[in-house]
Amino acid sequence: MSAEQHLGDAATTQQSGSATQLNRSCESCRALKVRCLPNPETPNQCQRCAKAKRACLFVAPQKRRPRKRTDSRVAQLEREMRAMRVLLKDKHLPVDEGSQDEYDEGNDDDVDFGAQAGTSVRNMHTAQDSGMIPPRPTNYSPVSILPPGSASGASVGALSLPNAQSSHSPDLRMNEDVVDRGIITMETAHELVYLFINDLAPLFPVVVLPTDTNVAQLRQSKPVLFLSVVAAAAIAVDAKLAEILNREIVRLYAERFFIEAEKSLELVQSLLIMIVFSYPPNSPLKIQIYQYTHIAATMALEIGLASKKRVSKKPASRRGGQDQHNVFDQHMAEQARAILGCYHLCSQ
Incomplete structure (x- = not known):
């Protein structure tokens, strides 16, 4: 060739x-x-x-399409980290300065991105100071959550709490409640409990207390339920006191359930009251109503509130002539209200 x-x-x-x-x-x-x-x-x-x-x-x-390189992804994460650090500094939050040198080495566009994020936060604060964004009120006044024109609305407006403290004790001492630590007095506790019985419970009767409830006995026998009732009633009277009592009930419930791992009908009832008459948080991101609902429903199932009560099918004549179906069982009624409340809240 x-x-x-x-x-x-x-x-x-x-x-x-x-x-x-x-x-x-x-x-x-x-x-x-x-x-x-x-x-x-x-x-x-x-x-x-x-x-x-x-x-x-x-x-x-x-x-x-070519896959994104690792170095470009790292650069994007560094830009996001710089923006987060600028936001934290503008909000006067503590920032770890140990890794500052690692993220300071970059392009000019990274710095501009963080500067723009910080400028947007400062503009938001400026708008709030100028009155464009209404700030959260700090001076609370007695309010009422009852519908206008109700028969018991006058009792809520006339209720005064001169003995209630406006400070919150950071120490959670054992065997001492809000009355022992001086946050509220026993007279204020009586007024709040009867406010809950007469005005708030009819709005959502998930927990019904008798009208002749002994407040001192309720405080000793069911301290968690007592505090939840007092905290719920305080929302209709004084928002600042309600905020203090809400923190107290959350701490007490966390101590009993999350730390001590207790499960009881009292804890289910207290949590249902916290859900129904919940104190609004500072931010929508802090709303925990759904988490509380799942905890209450799970605890109710674990302690057997949803199980059926065995009733004899024999006629009344064979059981001694007394019809046991006509006898009101208070404990059975409390269990029924609790499980129905859990079902209603979970179905929402």
């Missing part, structure tokens, strides 16, 4: 290699996900397309 033939074969190979590459299967076979067999009688047409007498199209394969 001569040198001219070698050069001609090399040129032919180079031209064929530079030609556009096509898929091995036509579009029809690719859509049907079947094997595409070439037809020896008809060039550029497979056997299935030749038999069906349709056009056989071979297209170029689509180019895959």
Whole structure:
């Protein structure tokens, strides 16, 4: 073979290699996900397309998008970290300065991104100071959550709490409640409990206390339920006192349930009152009504509130002549209200 033939074969190979590459299967076979067999009688047409007498199209394969490199992802995370640090500094929150040098080395656009984020936060504070955004009120006044024109609305407005303290004790001493620590007096506790019985419980009777409830006995026998009732009633009277009592009930409930792992009907009832008559948090991100609802429902199932009570099917004459179905069971009624309250809140 001569040198001219070698050069001609090399040129032919180079031209064929530079030609556009096509898929091995036509579009029809690719859509049907079947094997595409070439037809020896008809060039550029497979056997299935030749038999069906349709056009056989071979297209170029689509180019895959290149995957994002790791260094670009790291740069994006560094930009987000700088923006978060600027936001924390503008809010006067403590920031760890140990890793400051690691994130200071970057491009100019990273610094501009963080500066823009900090500027937006400062603009928000400026708008709030100028009156465009109403700040959260700090001076609370007695309010009422009862509908206007109700028969008991006057009693809520006339209720005063001169003996209630406005400070919160950070020490949670054992065997000492809000009365022992001087947050409220026993007279204030009496007024709040009877406010709950007469005005608040009829709005959502998930927990019903008798009208002749002994407040001192309720405080000693069911301290968690006592505090939840007092905290719920305080919302209708004084928002600042309600905020203090709400923190107290959350801390007491966390001590009993999350730390001591207690489970009882009293804890379920207290949590239901916290859910129904909940104190609004500072931010919508701090709303925990749904979490509280799941905790109450789970505890109610674990202690067996949803199980049926066994009742004898014998006639009243065979049980001594007394119809036990007509005897009111207070404990059974409390369990029924609790499980119905859990079902109602979970269904929402």
